[in-house]
Amino acid sequence: MPLLQARNVSKNFGGVQALKDVSLDLPESAVLGLIGPNGSGKSTLLNIIAGVEKPTSGLVTLDSKRIDNLRTNRVVRYGLAKTHQIPKPFSNMTARENVAVAVLYGRRNIHSPTPALEEADRILSMVRMGSRKDAPADSLTVQEKKRLELARAIATGASILLLDEVFAGLSPEELKDSIQLFKKLHDELRFSALVVEHVMRAVLSLSQKVMVLEEGRVIATGSPDEIVHDEKVIQAYLGSKNPAA
Amino acid sequence: MNIQKPGLTLYGLFIVMAFLAAAALLFGVAVSSILVFLLIYAALAYSINFITGMIGYVDFGHVLFMAIGSYALATLVSYYGANPLLGVGAGAVLGLVFALGIGLVILRFRGVYFAIATVVLVLAAYNIVLQFPQLGTGGEIIFNLTLQPLTPYFTIWTIVLIEIALTYYVNRSRIGFGIRAIKSEEDAASSVGVSPQRLKLIGYMLGGLFGGAAGGVYSWSTSGVTAGPAFDFTFSLLMLAMIIIGGVGTSIGPLLGAVVVYIPSYFLLTSVAQAQPLIIGLLVIIMALFLPDGIVGLLRRSNERLRLVLE
Amino acid sequence: MVAVELIVRDLAFGLMLGCVFSVVAHGLNIIWGVVKVVNIAHGEFIMLGAYGAYFLNLFAGITPLESAPVNAVIGLLVGYAFYYAFLHRELRNKQTITLQSEMVTLAATFGLSLFISNLAIILFTGNPVGVNYNPGTLQFGYLHVPLAALYVAIVSILIIAGTWLFLEKTFIGSTIRAYSQDVTATELVGANPATVASLATALGFAVTMAGGALLTVWVPVGINPLMGALYAPISFVIVVLGGPGKMWGSLVGGLTLGVLIDLVQAFATAQIAYAAAFLILIPVLVFRPGGILK
Incomplete structure (x- = not known):
């Protein structure tokens, strides 16, 4: 039984559909990478899971308890914490x-x-x-x-961390250091993590599985290796033939 | 905060309070009738400190709770012949209940929206009170008590003592950590498990409770209440000015602010009465722009030893 | 029929009062909308505008309508100085205003409000004064409309329309709008954010002080140092009703409030009318936090 589950989560802002039927499973101690172009809905998904925003439809459960209708501070009591993209x-x-x-x-x-x-x-x-x-x-x-x-x-x-671009804006040296630190922490604490990241190198080296969002939909899920060779993913990152670069 | 000698500020404040008690007992009416208002000012400053000083929600309408307390005591004493102490208690309870009801709605508004909501509530309350002839024509109730000045004096003295201890305790406890987190970044606070709604409500209700109690003692000491002065923004503004000048959120700041605001107003009353609010306004501007921690901040910055003990 | 006539009359006066409320709140709206700061001393600058009209009438013999542009020029200078004295330190190098900075500006402008109103008591004394301006009345059937109120209503609408045109159609205006959306965007169009913010603040003060002059028509013997304590809260309510930063919001909010006060007053008392006018803010904030305009 996966620890954290999202089922058919959709979110509308006014008339704009930010997320459409997104589902994910995050098993215990797993690290799931979440990537996608700007405005693809990554942060919205994270916010919904963390209780910052409510989904228009769909469910989020943690150990089969519903958490999508709870406030952020309640969700924390269930063992889920989120970092801020811009540190606060x-x-x-x-x-x-x-x-x-x-x-x-x-x-x-x-x-x-x-x-x-x-x-x-x-x-x-x-x-x-x-x-x-x-x-x-x-x-x-x-x-x-x-x-x-x-x-x-x-x-x-x-026991679950939602990390919103914790590796962004770092120098190559700092990035290497941070990735190493993350791996060490994960080995010690065995938390599971959902990692939203622009820095492809970080996501690919940390995650067992990667999910790709585009315009609010999941267009691919797979191991880091499968993802970098997925046609649709390469299309989504148009302009760069190899998203790992 | 890096306080090295916890407790020193608290003991210092207790010594000051002991002096205030001794002064009244030794010199009787002459001194206590002056000092009673100093203590009422201090009680009001500590009461607004719970919401505006500690949590950072600027409450321009805090006089509302004071007015509720004043009316509670005046009504009980003049219409039901009750013991004024009962009136003070009723004022405190009513202040608390009103803060709960109002807070549930307006604490959802952030920053300036909360501040503005507090302004309109007082103005609305003022206009509504004028509608009820039961509260006296023009919202005026006057009563006659064979005044024993030491009873109201030691009532307000006790209230201030409780406020000081509570302020100190809240600042040092778990709840103080949560409150400071909300003051800095409300969203980030809830993302580490703090419930802003609950803590803000607690702070506001403490403000209402003590504001109501102080209001009760105020109408007790002035033998009456009228809607104009009771809902006058002047007191709201003085309360805010006292904590901004003294040092927002601190344990000692409200008392310092009360001294700075009240003592000169007493002695200058006859000579340059108009200059007093003018100077307070100027002080508030200077403190807000350049010394965000008021006199406490100034003292802490000026002296290394004070920096380590003042809270 | 008498009741209908009364309602029509109250409606007409409510609309005219609403126009002057609008323009008085409009200056606050501009500053709030663009630089996201609420000036607690707003009412004191309305009061200074009213005294401006009074003294101009006393010494230069000009009408409140003619003092409005004079006040506006003074307002520009005052607003510019106000920005650098009170707001610049908190706003520079910031993308969005933090709660902490918001508190600082609230506290500092609150101090300013105390300072100015008490200085005014010393300088002008507490005795109310008034401007005598009566260009006659206009008659529509049973309705007698004082021309002064009508002129002021028209000028108020013109001022709001003027600021709207300025912000929509000029280059400086579009830079100010860019700043209100996103501070970095102003740098992209090559403007200095502080310059833009100070201009917007100056514009807000110009409108506020001109509005204070127009208001004197409605307070024939009521210009006094403490009048700000009434008109500042009224302005807060109007801006929240219309939505901060929406130029026509001032007019919508002002007219709503003017009509509300005059109609409630017709059926109840003045106290109930003002209580209702203030309390309407709470449900609006709960249910339509962006204002009643879409």
Whole structure:
């Protein structure tokens, strides 16, 4: 039984159909890549799963409990956390306080600040930000803010992470570093993840399976290797013969 | 926040409160009739601090709760001959209930929309109160109590003491983390499990509760209530000004703000009464633009030792 | 028939009052729509506009209609200064205004509102003054329409139409519209965002202060330092009704409010009428947060 399921999810914005009959399965500890051109509906799908938006029709279930009608903060209690494409740190706090909020309000059963801050320190070290724990969140670099997003999502105790372009905008060096970090975290924590990404290299090297969206529909699903050779996918990324480039 | 010596601010505030109690007991009526209004101002400042200071939702209509408390006490005392303490309690409960009802609707509006909704609610309430002759002609109720100034004094003193302790506790507890997260990024807060709706409602209801209680003591101390002054924006504005000047969200800021706003108004009343709100306005502008944490922020920046203890 | 005549009369006066409400709110609408800031001191600038008309009438002998353009020029300068003193620090280098910046601007303009109204009490005293301007009345059957109110209504609509034309048809106008959609878009057309934002703010103030002059026709003996406390909330409601940034929204919101107040007043009291006018904001925000216009 897959852990996270979406069934025939559709979403209309006014007259525009952003998603049409999208279904997906995310089994335990799996990493599913989600790619597609700009405006193909990736972020909308992520938002619906995370409870930020409600689907026009269709279902999302987590361990066969319906979650598409829940608010974001309720969904977090079920063990699902999403990062923001544009990082949204709590700028009036330090890095460790940012993470402590997630520890306190996730599903970790840690309710007092002192142990929460200690736990936050541990998680920050895990994402290699231990040395920056006392830095005010708004003084962090873009890469550090993205790591902070990741740290907060992990800190909620989520078993499913929805990662919205956490690898975008990084230098090749930072990207390599981040991919390696992600693999290490995944080995340790065994979460499952839905990874939305423009950076093809990251998606292909992390995911066991990749799903391709175009204009709100799924046009291909398969292993990374199958996807790069799929005619329809190459068509969708018109202009670049090889999307991996 | 990086506070190194937790508790020092709280102990300091308790010492100040002890002095205020001693001053009233030693010098009696002369001092307590001045200080009672300082404490009412402080109680109001702490009450608006729960929603505007801590959560960042600017409440221009907080005087509504004060007015509700004032009317509750005035009605109970003048029509039913009740003990004023009961009136204060009724004011607090009514403030809480109104905050719950209003909050469920208007806390859904964000930022400026919330602020504007609070403005129109007060104006509407003012016009509605004038409709009820039961509340006195022109919304006026006056009563005569053989005033024992120390009773209202120690009532408001107790209210402020509770507010200080609660503010301090909330800031340091789990709920404080959630509240600061909402203040910074409401959406991001809910994406890590914080329920903004619930925490905002808690803050607003605390504001309503203490606003109502302070309003009760206010009409007790002034032996009456009239709709004009009761719903006058002046008090809403003073409350906002006090926390902006003192330092929003902090435990000590509202008291500092109350001192800055009230004490000069008492002594300057006869000489340059007009200049007082003018100076407050100027201070608010300067604080809002250049010193977002008010006097507390200024003190923390000026002295390393203060930076580590002031909360 | 008497009841019908009364309703027609109230409707006519409500529409004319609505026009002047519209123009008074319109300046707020421009600033709110473009730079996404609500100026809490809006009412104080209406008040200054009204005093402007009063003093121009007193010393230069000109009518409120003639003071409006003079006020507008002053408003441009004041608005430009206001942008750099109050908004620039919070808006520069930002794509969208954050909640934190929103709070800062609310608090700072709130302080400004306190400052200006109390300065006005010192300078102008608390005693209300008025402008005497009465060009006669026009008679339609049983309906007597004061020409002053009619002229003001027409000028109000012209001002709103003028700003609409300016924003739709001129290059500067389209740059301002681009800024309101997306701050980066202004850079793409080669304009400096701060310049665009300050221009929009100046335009908003020009309209506000001109509106203050026109308003004096409706408050013949009521110009006073605290009048902003009534007209600012009315402006907030109008802009929310019409939808911030929608130029014709000011007129729709203003007319709705003007008619609502005059009609409710006919059947109940003035207090109930104003309470209704303010409370209408709440259901609109709940059910149509973008305003009543599509």
